[in-house]
Amino acid sequence: MKRISIFFSLLFLAFSSPAQDAQNLLNAVKKKLEAVKDYSGDATLSVDVSFMKVPDSKVKVYFRQPDLFKIIKPDGISILPKGGMNVSLNSLISGKEFTAVPGGYTSVNGRKLAIIKLLPLADNSDVVLTTLLVEEKSALVWKATTTTRENGTYESNMEYGRFSQWGLPDKILFVFNTSTFKLPKGVTMEYEGSKNTNATKPTGDGKGRVSLFYSSYSINKGLAPGLFK
Amino acid sequence: MWPLLQIELFKIFKRSRTYISFAAIGAIVALILLAFYADGNNYMAFGMQSLTQSFDIQGKVLNGYLICFIILQTLLIHVPLLIALVAGDQVAGEANMGTLRLLITKPVSRTRLLLAKFIASTLYTILLLLWMALLALVVSVWIFGTGDLMILKSTEVVILENTDVLWRYFAAFGFAAIAMTTVAALAFFLSVFAENSIGPIVTTMSVIIVFTILSTMDIPIFNTIKPFLFTTHMIGWKGFFDAPVSWSPVLQSAGILLLHIAGFLVATIWVFRKKDILS
Amino acid sequence: MxxxxxxxxxxxxxxxxxxxxxxxxxxxxxxxxxxxxxxxxxxxxxxxxxxxxxxxxxxxxxxxxxxxxxxxxxxxxxxxxxxxxxxxxxxxxxxxxxxxxxxxxxxxxxxxxxxxxxxxxxxxxxxxxxxxxxxxxxxxxxxxxxxxxxxxxxxxxxxxxxxxxxxxxxxxxxxxxxxxxxxxxxxxxxxxxxxxxxxxxxxxxxxxxxxxxxxxxxxDFFQPAKNKVHLVVSDPQKAKLMLAQTPWLLEAEQLKQELVLSLPPDQVPALNRFLVQQEIDILSIRSVNSLEDYFLSLTSENQHVATFTN
Known part of the structure; x- marks a missing residue:
């Protein structure tokens, strides 16, 4: 019994250093993100889903700690995958407790990124596992892959620029799995002419993509909670 | 030609049956509007079930533009009856009333008489559509406002920007005018053979219902004959709500309908010029 | 003209x-x-x-x-x-x-x-x-x-x-x-x-x-020459034999033993006298100078007689 506990102690010691690093890195990321109490942003939303034809549209993005997040198209319709609120790293990470597990390093576009896997401590969290690819020196998350209980797995790819000091991306590409969409033709009274043009459209890889290009952020100016209803 | 047309229009708009159509469209549109006003969000939730399973939809989906689309989709199946009611009566009704023989003894060529009658029927059709547009578009927008238009099709979802919708309705109503004039031309053609307007009206409706069923059903045997049915092309107005608009099939459909109109009209004149008036 | x-x-x-x-x-x-x-x-x-x-x-x-x-x-x-x-x-x-x-x-x-x-x-x-x-x-x-x-x-x-x-x-x-x-x-x-x-x-x-x-x-249709006399007599056979000896032309023999002769109106009394002399009883003698009879006689087999006499 004692030998076993020694083994575990050794094991713990052997791995404590990278684990500690991962937690530290997470804390750095969180610290950066938590500096943003709220923001509103102007962005262009592009939806690329095989069965959807949605024009790019100007949207307003609102965030308020801990996880209030909303994308609104004024006077219009915006369409986002379920769980789309997790497009935002802030609402994914900010103010939440995780166990961070290191996953080594990888290189994306010539950028060396640390892999950390986050296990939420809260029992009732929809998120099961989040994998972050983080640039260590800037504490910026370039990619987040999240597996949820309800809404499947999706990934967010971030690009930073003007707002990197707040940990806010200029561009987010959100990739998610889509099922197909079908209604009976008898209901929709389909026009045959439309079908011909649809046939030329590639069927896609079963994944949908939503991207947000931010043109501006307004940070920590205070937002009424009523906005998110 | 103009005096003849005036006379034909006078005869159409002096009849109470002409206004049945306007009242019917008014009543149907009012009912649809009322239904959506009272319970629209439930309808929307039901209609979008397949989509809301995996997507969050934000914004005012239920708006005047969408209701106009629903009204068009619903009404354009029924409007042919109202068109046939007048167009199918043009010659057969006169024969039934006994006025045809008096009309034909007048110093007016049969061709011109038919053209005047057909143009009058077409103007009636267009007025009916304008009335429908006024109710379906103007009143819907007045009550429900404008917004982006989301259309669920059998295999895709289309969202059109608020500012990108109105012209499509103008185009769609223009197309609908061609489609409904095709119905008028068919009823008008059949009208020449009958001495009672019930026959042409019922025949027109039967043709359209059977063709529409064949056009709508997704059954392989029927699919091969679909392009040859004019009803397949009559719903071409929906092509304007694609993004981008699939111009070539829509224009092709419009062309096919125009050919039908010309064909029916030429056949009508050809038959009627040789017809002995025995009524 | x-x-x-x-x-x-x-x-x-x-x-x-x-x-x-x-x-x-x-x-x-x-x-x-x-x-x-x-x-x-x-x-x-x-x-x-x-x-x-x-x-x-x-x-x-x-x-x-x-x-x-x-x-x-x-x-x-x-x-x-x-x-x-x-x-x-x-x-x-x-x-x-x-x-x-x-x-x-x-x-x-x-x-x-x-x-x-x-x-x-x-x-x-x-x-x-x-x-x-x-x-x-x-x-x-x-x-x-x-x-x-x-x-x-x-x-x-x-x-x-x-x-x-x-x-x-x-x-x-x-x-x-x-x-x-x-x-x-x-x-x-x-x-x-x-x-x-x-x-x-x-x-x-x-x-x-x-x-x-x-x-x-x-x-034209009222020319005296076209006058007709309709005659109903007791013995039409005998009357026909007798009339054959006269210049009066027997035109037709109709139903109910009615004889039709073509002769001008002014000769009707002479016809009457002749038949009486031959001891033929006259049941009816009728001089017809109407378009109607002419019309009837012209059109097909006098069908639908009722139509014309209503």
Whole structure:
């Protein structure tokens, strides 16, 4: 019994250093993100889903700690995958407790990124596992892959620029799995002419993509909670 | 030609049956509007079930533009009856009333008489559509406002920007005018053979219902004959709500309908010029 | 004088049925021209061909000296017609109906003129009532007003007295005479009733099975030489033997042992005396000089006798 506990102690010691690093890195990321109490942003939303034809549209993005997040198209319709609120790293990470597990390093576009896997401590969290690819020196998350209980797995790819000091991306590409969409033709009274043009459209890889290009952020100016209803 | 047309229009708009159509469209549109006003969000939730399973939809989906689309989709199946009611009566009704023989003894060529009658029927059709547009578009927008238009099709979802919708309705109503004039031309053609307007009206409706069923059903045997049915092309107005608009099939459909109109009209004149008036 | 209506070798087939068979006749300016024949004799078909309602299978129709088929518009401007029932737009008023047909005939009439037209047929006070509320006689009069609204030179009336009461029939007769005598219009009128035509027509044609039986002035049909004597006697066989010895011509032997002889009216007493002398009892002797009998004798086998004597 004692030998076993020694083994575990050794094991713990052997791995404590990278684990500690991962937690530290997470804390750095969180610290950066938590500096943003709220923001509103102007962005262009592009939806690329095989069965959807949605024009790019100007949207307003609102965030308020801990996880209030909303994308609104004024006077219009915006369409986002379920769980789309997790497009935002802030609402994914900010103010939440995780166990961070290191996953080594990888290189994306010539950028060396640390892999950390986050296990939420809260029992009732929809998120099961989040994998972050983080640039260590800037504490910026370039990619987040999240597996949820309800809404499947999706990934967010971030690009930073003007707002990197707040940990806010200029561009987010959100990739998610889509099922197909079908209604009976008898209901929709389909026009045959439309079908011909649809046939030329590639069927896609079963994944949908939503991207947000931010043109501006307004940070920590205070937002009424009523906005998110 | 103009005096003849005036006379034909006078005869159409002096009849109470002409206004049945306007009242019917008014009543149907009012009912649809009322239904959506009272319970629209439930309808929307039901209609979008397949989509809301995996997507969050934000914004005012239920708006005047969408209701106009629903009204068009619903009404354009029924409007042919109202068109046939007048167009199918043009010659057969006169024969039934006994006025045809008096009309034909007048110093007016049969061709011109038919053209005047057909143009009058077409103007009636267009007025009916304008009335429908006024109710379906103007009143819907007045009550429900404008917004982006989301259309669920059998295999895709289309969202059109608020500012990108109105012209499509103008185009769609223009197309609908061609489609409904095709119905008028068919009823008008059949009208020449009958001495009672019930026959042409019922025949027109039967043709359209059977063709529409064949056009709508997704059954392989029927699919091969679909392009040859004019009803397949009559719903071409929906092509304007694609993004981008699939111009070539829509224009092709419009062309096919125009050919039908010309064909029916030429056949009508050809038959009627040789017809002995025995009524 | 050139005829107003000149029909030559007119034929109309409806499938196997020959409705009008090689018909030729002429109507002259000022005529009241009677078209006489049983139902189905081809009267209506002929009149409808003159009005371009029915296209002839062959033959020519000239109106006012012009070929109808090539001058339809200019010719029909000068024609007014009532064909069978005077059907008009029931949902329109009398004046609206009148206005429509005036314009279609190329006349722009003011409402004042239209009212005057209605006054002529006694409908001015009902000018604004819907035709649906009119009686049969009123419709007939309105039909006449419509036929006359563009002041045509030729008026064609197909069976104008159909469905009218005796007063209506008399009114129609007076109207036709008025059109002819006072307004100097040429009138073509058809009927299956001889006595109507007999009273008004100046010239007439009798049709049977699409063929012309006879055409001429009414006076022609009253020639004394064509007088007939209908005789019913006790012993027709003996009478026939006796008559064979005389110059009087036995024309026919009809039902009920009636003998028909052709002889002038002034010889009837002589015939009477002769038969009495031969001891033949005369049950009935009747001198007939009516168009009606002539008409009956001409048309097919005297069928539908009741039709002509109602």
């Amino acid at each position: 050139e005829p107003l209506i000149d029909v030559k070798h007119l034929v109309k087939n409806f499938g196997d049925l020959v409705a009008v068979d090689d018909l030729s006749f002429s109507v002259f300016q000022g005529d009241v021209y009677g078209f006489l024949g049983q139902n189905g004799a081809g009267k209506s078909t002929t009149l409808r061909m003159i009005l371009s309602l029915i296209l002839p299978s062959s033959g020519t129709i000239r109106l006012f000296g012009q070929e109808l088929s090539t001058n339809r518009k200019s010719v029909l401007k000068r024609v007014g017609a009532v064909i069978e029932r005077p059907d008009l737009y029931k949902y329109l008023s009398a004046i609206e109906n009148l206005s429509i047909f005036a314009r279609m005939s190329g006349r722009k009439a003011t409402s004042r003129q239209l009212i005057e037209q209605l006054e002529m047929v006694g409908l001015a006070d009902r000018a604004k009532s819907k035709v649906a509320t009119y009686s049969q006689g009123m419709k007939q009069r309105l039909g006449i007003a419509v036929a006359l609204v563009h002041n045509p030179d030729l008026v064609i009336l197909d069976e104008p007295t159909n469905g009218l009461d005796p007063q209506g029939i008399a009114d129609m007769r007076n109207l036709i005479l008025h059109l002819s005598k006072d307004l100097h219009k040429t009138v073509v009128v058809s009927s299956h009733l001889l006595n109507e035509i007999e009273q008004i027509a100046s010239r007439m044609i009798i049709l049977d099975k699409g063929k012309k039986m006879v055409e001429g002035t009414v006076a």
